[in-house]
Amino acid sequence: MSEGLNMSRRIRRTPYTNNVQEAGVRGFTVVNHMLLPKAYQPSVEEDYWHLREHVQLWDVSCQRQVQVTGPDAKALIQLMTPRNISRMRDNDCLYVPIIDAQGGLINDPVLIKLTNDKYWLSIADSDVLLYAKGIAYGKGFDVDLCEPDVYPLAIQGPKAEALLCSLFGDSIADIGFFKYSWISFQGTKQLIARSGYSRQGGFEIYLEGAHLGPALWRTIWEAGQAFNITPGCPNLIERIEGGLFSYGNEMTSQNNPFEIMLGKYCVTDGSIDYIGLPALQKIAASGSMREIRGILFDGGPCPTCSVPWPVMLEGEEIGTITSAIWSPRLERNVGLAIIENAVGNTGKLIEVIRPDAPVSGSVSPLPFA
DSSP states (O other), X not given: OOTTOOOOTTSBOOTTHHHHHHTTOOEEEEEXXXXXXXXXXXXXXHHHHHHHHSEEEEEOTTSOEEEEESXXXXXXXXXXXXXXXXXXXXXXXEEOOEEOTTSOEEEOOEEEEEETTEEEEEOOSSOHHHHHHHHXXXXXXXXXXXXXXXXXXXXXXXTHHHHXXXXXXXXXXXXXXXXXXXXXXXXXXXXXXXXXXXXXXXXXXXXXXXXXXXXXXXXXXXXXXXXXXXXXXXXXXXXXXXTOOOBTTTBOTTXXXXXXXXXXXXXXXXXXXXXXXXXXXXXXHHOOSEEEEXXXXXXXXXXXXXXXXXXXXXXXEEEEEEEEEEETTTTEEEEEXXXXXXXXXXXXXXXXXXXXXXEEEEEEOSSOX
């Protein structure tokens, strides 16, 4: 099903698209010009409970890779991010904010170091490849930049480790969080990382070679029957409860890293140089005026938050909710909001202007308990 999408050649399919259609996908969205499944189960709540208890197989090929190779690969990436990557080891994955000259967020990818002169930036939804090419050409860096033939497949949920150990051996259990190793599949060596867009634990296989995609899906799917596997995709309830942010929703180029709880990844003491350093130094010195917070709010299950909803305090707008949904576990609506820092972290009573009616709420720490 496409649910309104014009499924033309302009929207890229993935090596797993036929598999997800056979598995009963109910609709797609588009990320990085590529299909991302958005629903399988009749309700997001059914999918949520299954993800928390079992294991799911996600086609996340839309997490495109920007491959950077060459003598200046490390120098180019360091110029793009305020995070210090100098001590990165070959099996490391690093969460790296990428910013512009004003300190605005361009993307929040995962950086994977393959060798001293070869890296992958596993990106969210924006054209990082074009940004990297512009910097490289402008600076005269000796690098090659491309989108490689790599298609991530995520295995998420508390039974993910047991499933993958049954397929690829017990060494899977030794992979640390945000670390990677290698597995063998049909005579090829493939990268597997303990990572993923959920708080339930899991792995991502960065499959190199589109022709292997259908076979990899079937192999994991068949082995997963013993673990109550289902097809899945990023779940909005789980994402909001877990305090996982979405580029384009919680953050855009209008937000700086300090507003999105990414300040811990930003070096501002001048020990490294990067685009946007003066802007971040200024923000760090004066303090960010806004920051992301959790919001618990009343009313029945809220509608889709397709446009930001105002958050009010004593009649004054102090920010906006960017993502929201009903939590069946907490039995309240939960949301992510960019609000004024002066409001504080926890317990402050506020008002949320839902499309159907204003309701009472309170500020909550992230992730939600």
